Amino acid sequence: MISIAPPNPPWITLETTSKPEGYLSYYYSDDISPLPIRWVTKPGDNKSDPNIETSTYGLFSTCSPNMRRGVVKSRRPYIFFITNRNGVRVLTGYYYIQWYAEGAFSGGWDFCIAANGMRFINPPISLEEIDRRFGSTLSRYFRPFKEIPHAICLELKALLDSRKDFTSAYLEEIDRLERFNLRHGGYRYLGWKQNDKFSWEYASEYLIRYFQESSVQVTHKRAKNSNPENKWICSECNYIFINKSLLRRCPNCGELASLQAEDSLGMAMKGGL
Numbered sequence: 078m079i080s081i082a083p084p085n086p087p088w089i090t091l092e093t094t095s096k097p098e099g100y101l102s103y104y105y106s107d108d109i110s111p112l113p114i115r116w117v118t119k120p121g122d123n124k125s126d127p128n129i130e131t132s133t134y135g136l137f138s139t140c141s142p143n144m145r146r147g148v149v150k151s152r153r154p155y156i157f158f159i160t161n162r163n164g165v166r167v168l169t170g171y172y173y174i175q176w177y178a179e180g181a182f183s184g185g186w187d188f189c190i191a192a193n194g195m196r197f198i199n200p201p202i203s204l205e206e207i208d209r210r211f212g213s214t215l216s217r218y219f220r221p222f223k224e225i226p227h228a229i230c231l232e233l234k235a236l237l238d239s240r241k242d243f244t245s246a247y248l249e250e251i252d253r254l255e256r257f258n259l260r261h262g263g264y265r266y267l268g269w270k271q272n273d274k275f276s277w278e279y280a281s282e283y284l285i286r287y288f289q290e291s292s293v294q295v296t297h298k299r300a301k302n303s304n305p306e307n308k309w310i311c312s313e314c315n316y317i318f319i320n321k322s323l324l325r326r327c328p329n330c331g332e333l334a335s336l337q338a339e340d341s342l343g344m345a346m347k348g349g350l
């Protein structure tokens with residue numbers, strides 16, 4: 078089997094500037110876990126990013142499209158992950174992005190990004206402590222992401238690199254909570270009926286389009302990744318379901334980028350912002 082993991086196609090190397098910048102990226106973490114892993118058990122809105130199993134972001138979800146586009150277009154490779162633990166905003170880890178690929182919602186705004194380096198720590202470090210240490214203002218409220226300058230990126234990376242690497246413990250904890258979902262809901266991810274663990278083998282179902290078509294056709298306007306009723310319809314199989322976020326694949330037929338918001342009149346709402 079041909080590997081679809083970077084640096085193989087469809088992945089493209091992200092060329093960075095001499096003083097690359099980055100982002101703080103907020104994610105929901107799982108309250109039932111002692112480690113601040115992503116919210117695997119979130120009802121009606123299971124989280125697949127940051128996907129540390131593949132060290133990617135946006136390959137399996139439609140979260141933070143503007144940040145992903147900024148990484149690619151503005152060549153900002155650093156992503157520092159922030160979450161809320163007991164009311165306190167904390168830094169948990171980072172990605173150093175080295176590759177990107179165009180996402181299934183084509184049109185130049187949807188990118189998947191992949192890291193060449195990552196590290197997640199425990200206990201996480203409060204943003205207030207970081208601000209005291211570096212004279213920064215990272216603890217000011219933002220959602221869901223914020224640009225940060227080169228110098229702060231270097232400070233945060235050095236700080237995280239000085240702490241013990243808990244990434245493998247995070248991976249075990251993600252698997253444990255996925256098995257909790259499986260036991261209680263029948264799927265590791267009920268939202269899109271997924272029983273497999275995330276892996277590069279599983280990712281082929283998301284990237285297969287690149288090997289079926291020489292170029293992805295621009296058929297989709299910029300898709301809304303949420304809608305007031307959380308109701309979505311598949312243009313391929315007409316399956317209708319409820320989920321808080323737009324999914325990349327139809328949970329029923331597996332088609333990519335085929336879902337759109339459905340309003341209360343049963344009319345699909347196409348495109349728009």
Ligand SMILES: [Zn+2]
Pocket residue numbers: 311312313314315316327328329330331332335
């Ligand atoms: Zn479908």
